[in-house]
Amino acid sequence: MLTTRLDTARIRAARQVIDPLFLGSPLYRCVALEPGLGCAVSIKLETANPVRSFKGRGTEVIASAPGADAVVCASAGNLGQALAWSGRNRGLDVTVVASRFAPVTKLDRIRALDARLELVDGDFELARERAADIARHDGIRLVEDSLDIETCEGAATIGLELVDAAPPFDAVLIALGGGAMATGVGHVVKDCLPGAEVICVQPLGAPAMTLSWRERRVVTTDATDTIADGVAGRCPIPAVLDDLLRVADDAVLVREESIIAGMRMLLDHAGLVVEPSAALGVAAILEDRERFAGRHVVTIVCGGNVDPEAHRRWTGG
Amino acid sequence: MLTTRLDTARIRAARQVIDPLFLGSPLYRCVALEPGLGCAVSIKLETANPVRSFKGRGTEVIASAPGADAVVCASAGNLGQALAWSGRNRGLDVTVVASRFAPVTKLDRIRALDARLELVDGDFELARERAADIARHDGIRLVEDSLDIETCEGAATIGLELVDAAPPFDAVLIALGGGAMATGVGHVVKDCLPGAEVICVQPLGAPAMTLSWRERRVVTTDATDTIADGVAGRCPIPAVLDDLLRVADDAVLVREESIIAGMRMLLDHAGLVVEPSAALGVAAILEDRERFAGRHVVTIVCGGNVDPEAHRRWTGG
Structure with a gap:
């Protein structure tokens, strides 16, 4: 089993x-x-x-759930873009925290999808910490890739x-x-x-x-x-x-x-x-x-x- | 109708x-x-x-027909590659006539599929003429793209x-x-x-x-x-x-x-x-x-x- x-x-x-x-x-x-x-x-x-x-499959599930009207996630780039896409289509306010060393293409596409993008001066793990801080401070849902x-x-x-x-x-x-x-x-x-x-x-x-x-x-x-x-x-x-x-x-x-x-x-x-x-x-x-x-x-x-x-x-x- | x-x-x-x-x-x-x-x-x-x-769809139909065991075609490159592929899989001897100005990639792939490749010093229409000559001379089927x-x-x-x-x-x-x-x-x-x-x-x-x-x-x-x-x-x-x-x-x-x-x-x-x-x-x-x-x-x-x-x-x- x-x-x-x-x-x-x-x-x-x-x-x-x-x-x-x-x-x-x-x-x-x-x-x-x-x-x-x-x-x-x-x-x-x-x-x-x-x-x-592939990340859009997961963010669609997140964004279709009732409840939250604002979310924040840390992302290497793809989750953020996907969450921004799903959020935009379903009226969900999205904040993405990423490393400023992430590929420019990924960061540009997150911005183009109207998500708020915050860059941290470190790697993905630092972005995770910062996203958790934002969630606590703003009282919004923290989307944690792989854990959620x-x-x-x-x-x-x-x-x-x-x-x-x-x-x-x-x-x-x-x-x-x-x-x-x-x-x-x-x-x-x-x-x-x-x-x-x-x-x-x-x-x-x-x-x-x-x-x-x-x-x-x-x-x-x-x-x-x-x-x-x-x-x-x-x-x-x-x-x-x-x-x-x-x-x-x-x-x-x-x-x-x-x-x-x-x-x-x-x-x-x-x-x-x-x-x-x-x-x-x-x-x-x-x-x-x-x-x-x-x-x-x-x-x-x-x-x-x-x-x-x-x-x-x-x-x- | x-x-x-x-x-x-x-x-x-x-x-x-x-x-x-x-x-x-x-x-x-x-x-x-x-x-x-x-x-x-x-x-x-x-x-x-x-x-x-897309040419493989057509060459599969050609190569699956009973009868011919050798064919020749003129090709800008893709028909020749497709015919070579289908022919190799079905025991059909394939000759391709192409322009020597065709993309190297296309010509290389025709050769890699074991077809005989003959290059003409002119464009696709000259290749068509040469393919027809070969068909007549060798008594083999001429595959004519779009006509056949x-x-x-x-x-x-x-x-x-x-x-x-x-x-x-x-x-x-x-x-x-x-x-x-x-x-x-x-x-x-x-x-x-x-x-x-x-x-x-x-x-x-x-x-x-x-x-x-x-x-x-x-x-x-x-x-x-x-x-x-x-x-x-x-x-x-x-x-x-x-x-x-x-x-x-x-x-x-x-x-x-x-x-x-x-x-x-x-x-x-x-x-x-x-x-x-x-x-x-x-x-x-x-x-x-x-x-x-x-x-x-x-x-x-x-x-x-x-x-x-x-x-x-x-x-x-």
Whole structure:
């Protein structure tokens, strides 16, 4: 019996309140990638929606709940943009706290969606502290990514779309940051297609959750050093780790050069511009071809909000 | 009563012989494009298949027919790659004749699929002549894009997927070259969703088929001058023009700078790398925003085989 904070019936219900623009994202075999990866690869394309990341699924669930008329969140960029989008459409006042080192593209899009944006002179963890201060001071809801169950349930609807697809897959590669997507999708896969392997992928330069998973206790790190800004946390949330321990078959760490090679493959062979976090799955295959040889692997391309200049620098020439 | 060389029942049958890798391509509202275009835009993504263009649908129909064990075609690049792919999978010997000025990417991919590639020192029309010579000399089947009904029927299966989608659309923008996609998709749309407008789009620098449609007789041109290599023909085929006259509500010509702006929008807002021909629909909206304002428009992103260097030059900076 799979016991996590998630519940598949509740996830199915969550799907009812999410704007269909975020549901049923493209899922397709990407044969053009396969010679380079040595296995059958399907892409779940979570960049083909209004906020170009999977986060809108969760923020739709949050914004559709009755009650709050103002919320604040810390964000590496994608959650903030998604919350701003959902909030604007549903009359919810949104404040986003982000690092001033976040990609300009992400910050610009948050502003463009009329959210209040506050920048902190530090990393994501400092933004979390500041968001909590604002929530306390203003008496508004603090949306905590991965801890708030709606963020996990929203991401988990990706899992429903994966397990409903034919043919079934052998493994799913999920970018691991705070853990909303990994625990959400992982829960559904373990519940509905238990034979499929759930593999989380994190950068070597931001390994806190993976180290925690391996040691079965919260391990924090002092700093992060990765271009995959979307998954660069240092302080795993205990309740999320508990769920991850129940649904993940493995958690792997990949090098920066593999992430870049993954972005380049997605660009050159799939014609997709993705942010570094979205290339973690491809990076994991590149680092361990033998493990995946001959299998059918799904990778969730989870976000496409990347500074064009940086993307060109990473993938060019 | 819609009378063209096409038949919707035959198109449904064609779907049965096409490798599922080419069917059910992603179709999604691309909200990120909409502020720039002023209308609701859905993308039909024909680059998410093994040959990164819609041509595989038609070549699958050709290669699944009994009889021929060797074929030759002229190609701007995408038909050749698709025929090589289908031929390799079904034991069909494939020769492709192309212009030596075709994008290197397209030529390389044809070679990589084990087809025999012959280059002519001229444009697509010269390649057509040379392919016909080879067919006569070797006694093998000449595959003629847009004339051979399988190429139209294959492309027409895109139309089935469009008319089956909900919500229905108001207009579909189709890149116009030889006419296989325009007559194929146009036939199905006019047959199944007659209220939707079928609009063909061609570059001003390669206007032969559009001029022919407007004058209701074949008009040839002496030269082409466009980056949209995939649609750069000069000599429309009479039977295809006849069909186009029955299914197209309009044929419009767009400027090169609009094609480039379209490619840049698809890159910056949709995260997609596409070849120039695939940006014709977006270019048409950019040139006539008023016409499309408030409507729901589908554009078929028909190919993604583009030299990376050229793409970077067109869209960069």
